[in-house]
Every structure is written in structure tokens, then in C-alpha cells.
Amino acid sequence: MIPIYCMPGMAANPKIFEYLDFPKPFQIFYLKWFPPKKSESISRYALRMCEHVKHENPILIGVSFGGVLVQEMARHIAVRKVVIVSSIKSNLELPLPMKMAQKTNAHKLLPTQWIKNIDTLTLFAFGKGIKTKLSLYQKYLSERDPDYLNWAIDSLVHWKQTSFHKDILHVHGVKDNVFPIKNLLPHYIPIPGGHAAIITQSKWFNEELPKLLSDFS
Numbered sequence: 001m002i003p004i005y006c007m008p009g010m011a012a013n014p015k016i017f018e019y020l021d022f023p024k025p026f027q028i029f030y031l032k033w034f035p036p037k038k039s040e041s042i043s044r045y046a047l048r049m050c051e052h053v054k055h056e057n058p059i060l061i062g063v064s065f066g067g068v069l070v071q072e073m074a075r076h077i078a079v080r081k082v083v084i085v086s087s088i089k090s091n092l093e094l095p096l097p098m099k100m101a102q103k104t105n106a107h108k109l110l111p112t113q114w115i116k117n118i119d120t121l122t123l124f125a126f127g128k129g130i131k132t133k134l135s136l137y138q139k140y141l142s143e144r145d146p147d148y149l150n151w152a153i154d155s156l157v158h159w160k161q162t163s164f165h166k167d168i169l170h171v172h173g174v175k176d177n178v179f180p181i182k183n184l185l186p187h188y189i190p191i192p193g194g195h196a197a198i199i200t201q202s203k204w205f206n207e208e209l210p211k212l213l214s215d216f217s
Contacts, residue, residue, distance in 0.1 A: 002080070002213075003055035007031045009064030009086070010152045013142045016063065019202035022210050029055075031066075033143045036151040042159065046072035053077060059213060062087060063198050064178070065156050071168070081213060085171045086179065086195045089164040093183050094157070101157045140199075169212060171205075173197035 002025045006017045014030035022028060031052055036045050050073050059081045062070030067087025074082050088094060143149075166187050173193035174181055181190065189212075193201040 002026050003029055003058040004213075005029050005031055005053055005055075005058050005060050005070075007049075007060065007062040007066035007070050008033070008140075009066045010156070011141045011143045011149065012063070012066075013140060016140050016198055019199065019206075021206050026059075026210060026213070029058075033148060033152075035145065035148060040151070042069065042072050042155040043075070045069070045155075047076050049073055050076050059083065061085065064195065065152055068156060068159055068161075071161065071164070081167075081169060082165075083169040083171065083209070083213075085198050086173060086176055087170070088179055088184070089168055089170055089187075090161050090185060091159045092162060093179065093185060094159075095178075095180060095183055098157050171197070171209070173201070 004022065004026055006014065006020070006028060008014055008016050008031075014032055017028065017030065020028060031049060034048075046069055049069065053073075057078050057080050060070040060073060060079050061083040062068070063085045064087050067084030070082055070084065071089070073079075091099075164185075168187070170184075170188035171191055172179070172181055172184060172188050173195060174190045175192075175194040176197070178195040181188075191197060191201055191204050198205065
């Protein structure tokens, strides 16, 4: 058995992985967000998340902000492979508004609006084009605690990573408008779809990802 631990994106729950169905010997386990401590660094949070990994040398899959977190987790535990989806490998890949927010802290004004407006939160979590299916995707966005969202956005905007391991497997939708593909550094696999690719392109993940991971079995 090869354990795969899946970490959802900001505000999302493990239901975003409900369409994944990997063949043996892979077995999927799910991680979920828990409340951060006051002023907790993402590194310390990642260390606490590692306590929920019950198998040695797993594969970690992280979506969006979850992709940032699994990279931090890999600093604390031995892993077979890190896979990030619709995410970034370095703070250099952040879109310009997020880079500007590093200095202005304008992002601190956003969470309250998102909590009150599911349309806005869905737009950030899944990107443009997904609002037409809003009724389908509301169930995925259950992590809407104000303190958690404040912490998550601040941790993303101020993520310190400027370099990355080239063996990270980075899968990214070509129409992603949360983390536009034009901002990405080399070493990524472009696939159809946008920021919600883990849901909308599940067929690709079920057919192609196990092949890419077979070298690490």
C-alpha cells in the first residue's frame, strides 16, 4: 500500500477529492483544516498537521493553498513525493495583487467580505467560470471561520519560500485565474481547466497521475 494524503485548498474541505479514484497500490487519506493558533507560522501549523499523517514516507497532494502547506510539511517529515495542484512553488509565482498586499496589507480587509458573500469566496477558491455551478460547489467551502481565513490569507501572501525542489510535481490548469499560468516558473505540467481542476479534470488525475507517481512506488 502506498499512502497518499490529500490537503484541500483554502476554505475547502476534503470533498473536493471525492472524484479521485486511484488504482492499487495507492490508497487515499484526507487531511482537513483545523483552527490555527494566534500568530502561528505556517511552518508550525504544518508541523501540527504532520501529526495527522499516520503512515511513513507518504505522497502528499495539496491543492491551491493546501499545496503551499504540503511543501511546508515536507520540511518536517520524509515523503515519497510532493504533488501540488493549482498552486505555487515559490512566492515569486504569486500574482501581482498578492505581491502588492505584502507591503500594503490590504488583504486583511478581505475575509469578512468573503464570509458574507459565498459568490466571492467561491470565485477565489475555484476561479472564474465556476459560479455557474455555484449550487454544486457550495458544499466544498465549509471552512469559513474568520480567524482561519485571516490566518490563511496572511500566510499565503507572506509565504517566504523563494526556491523549490525541482522534483516537486506541479499540475496546473491552463485557465487558472487565481494563480495565472503566466506567472509560473518552469517545471510544471499544464492541463485543461482552471483553478478547480482537481474537480473538473478528475478524469485526467485518475488516469494520468498514478502513471506519474509509479516511479515512486
